[in-house]
Amino acid sequence: MNTQTPQAAAAVSDSDDLLQDLVHANHILFDEGVLDAFGHVSVRHPDRPDRFLLARNMAPGLVRAEDIIEFELDGTPVDADGRKVYLERFIHGEIYRARPDVMAVVHSHSPSVVPFSAVKSTPLRPMCHMSGFIGEGAPIFEIRDVAGDATDLLIRNAPLGESLAHSLGDNNVVLMRGHGATVTGPTLKQAVYRAVYVEVNARLQADALRLGPVEYLTPGEAKTAMEMIEGQVERPWQLWKQRAQARR
Ligand code: MN
Numbered sequence: 001m002n003t004q005t006p007q008a009a010a011a012v013s014d015s016d017d018l019l020q021d022l023v024h025a026n027h028i029l030f031d032e033g034v035l036d037a038f039g040h041v042s043v044r045h046p047d048r049p050d051r052f053l054l055a056r057n058m059a060p061g062l063v064r065a066e067d068i069i070e071f072e073l074d075g076t077p078v079d080a081d082g083r084k085v086y087l088e089r090f091i092h093g094e095i096y097r098a099r100p101d102v103m104a105v106v107h108s109h110s111p112s113v114v115p116f117s118a119v120k121s122t123p124l125r126p127m128c129h130m131s132g133f134i135g136e137g138a139p140i141f142e143i144r145d146v147a148g149d150a151t152d153l154l155i156r157n158a159p160l161g162e163s164l165a166h167s168l169g170d171n172n173v174v175l176m177r178g179h180g181a182t183v184t185g186p187t188l189k190q191a192v193y194r195a196v197y198v199e200v201n202a203r204l205q206a207d208a209l210r211l212g213p214v215e216y217l218t219p220g221e222a223k224t225a226m227e228m229i230e231g232q233v234e235r236p237w238q239l240w241k242q243r244a245q246a247r248r
Contacts, residue, residue, distance in 0.1 A: 094161030132226030
């Protein structure tokens with residue numbers, strides 16, 4: 001099935017595959033329970049590192065190629081043509097600006113992760129070999145530190161996006177207190193993998209904490225395990241993609 005419009009095709013020139021993969025990523029993250037009607041996934045433009053691709057304001061499970069819009073890093077849409085854009089697009093642009101190594105970003109309200117954003121005494125840490133990308137633990141972005149105690153908790157402008165990117169630092173995951181998480185990757189497939197497995201890790205960690213003190217991965221184990229498992233990212237991607245396609 002190819003529903004791509006000439007306009008969307010022009011936006012990514014030779015990179016039709018990446019555009020299609022971004023559509024698949026939207027569907028996968030919905031099917032795997034990471035995104036629901038809210039949340040979004042973007043990829044840095046393959047030919048223009050100062051731009052990124054993100055769907056128009058809509059439920060991720062319904063995204064098609066013609067719904068993808070190109071954005072400047074400051075959140076300005078290049079080819080929206082009157083289409084409504086996501087309020088929290090600044091999450092993506094400001095992380096791409098701060099982190100040249102990041103090629104894809106997932107912002108979710110991943111249900112098992114949200115509790116770790118609100119319980120600051122129990123950091124989210126890697127507790128199994130599938131989630132080494134969490135490294136030494138996910139930092140928490142506290143919006144009150146930069147915007148006071150009466151916000152809607154959303155990243156609704158570029159300065160808030162910049163503050164979030166600062167909290168992310170060199171990590172792959174940043175939690176957002178009372179809101180959700182933002183996950184980054186050096187490829188779209190790795191970002192999707194990480195967004196799925198940060199949810200799994202949070203569920204497992206909460207389960208483990210009920211049993212007793214948890215033995216977490218050391219920083220060395222986290223790094224080694226991450227390199228091992230993410231070298232095989234094609235395997236879950238193909239599975240999740242096929243399942244997502246079969247459902248549509
Ligand atoms: Mn959000």
